[in-house]
Amino acid sequence: MEVKLSKNQKVTVNESEDIYLIMCQILRRENKIGQGQEHFWRVGLNQANKIIYIELVALGSANMANITPREAFRMAIYKLATQVIMVHNHPSGNVTPSIEDQDLTDRFIQAGKFLKVEVIDHLITSDGTYHSFVDSGIFKKLQTSERWILPYKLKERYRSEGKNERIQLGKEEGLEEGEKKGEIEVAKAMKQKEISMTDHC
Numbered sequence: 001m002e003v004k005l006s007k008n009q010k011v012t013v014n015e016s017e018d019i020y021l022i023m024c025q026i027l028r029r030e031n032k033i034g035q036g037q038e039h040f041w042r043v044g045l046n047q048a049n050k051i052i053y054i055e056l057v058a059l060g061s062a063n064m065a066n067i068t069p070r071e072a073f074r075m076a077i078y079k080l081a082t083q084v085i086m087v088h089n090h091p092s093g094n095v096t097p098s099i100e101d102q103d104l105t106d107r108f109i110q111a112g113k114f115l116k117v118e119v120i121d122h123l124i125t126s127d128g129t130y131h132s133f134v135d136s137g138i139f140k141k142l143q144t145s146e147r148w149i150l151p152y153k154l155k156e157r158y159r160s161e162g163k164n165e166r167i168q169l170g171k172e173e174g175l176e177e178g179e180k181k182g183e184i185e186v187a188k189a190m191k192q193k194e195i196s197m198t199d200h201c
Helices: 016-028 060-065 069-078 098-116 137-143 149-199
Strands: 039-045 049-057 084-087 118-126 128-133
Touching: 016 049, 016 118, 039 069, 049 084, 060 084, 060 118, 069 084, 069 098, 084 098, 098 118, 098 137, 118 137
Parallel strands: 084 118
Antiparallel strands: 039 049, 039 084, 118 128
16 A cells, blocks of 8 residues: 655655654554554655655564565556665564564565665664664675575676686786796896806906
């Protein structure tokens, strides 16, 4: 379900707090029963980091683990978003990311790379506080994870890393060879100098 946004909410996102303040407003629109459930949103942005849509993808904690990339990225593709931010709330008030939260983020980061829609953060919110995966450093770790990388992408990465290692090794070997040649030339020059000095004596 696409969330209706006011003109004031179609802002340029400069930091995680910009998203948090808007999501608080949206969650407060819900009735009291609805506020007690977990909501999972996707915020789509254009290249200038301006919000172009907010979509409620899932409602209720039972559905969280079953969200598929197809559901989550559908609106991003339709609206031509280049970046998305994942947002969900913890009604308990504890915004510490669970293992499941991190795994879902990891999966969507890789799906976004494949679909050319970059996932740039994941916020967990509650009434009064929030947790940003980017601000806490978790996001950076997940970006290097290999759990959800497609096999052919993994092969490409290993091939590229192997090639770079071979190039570096070649440079190092070339440097060593150059140093050896340099030492030989210096030795030759010194020997020649010794001969010249003997002749003069």
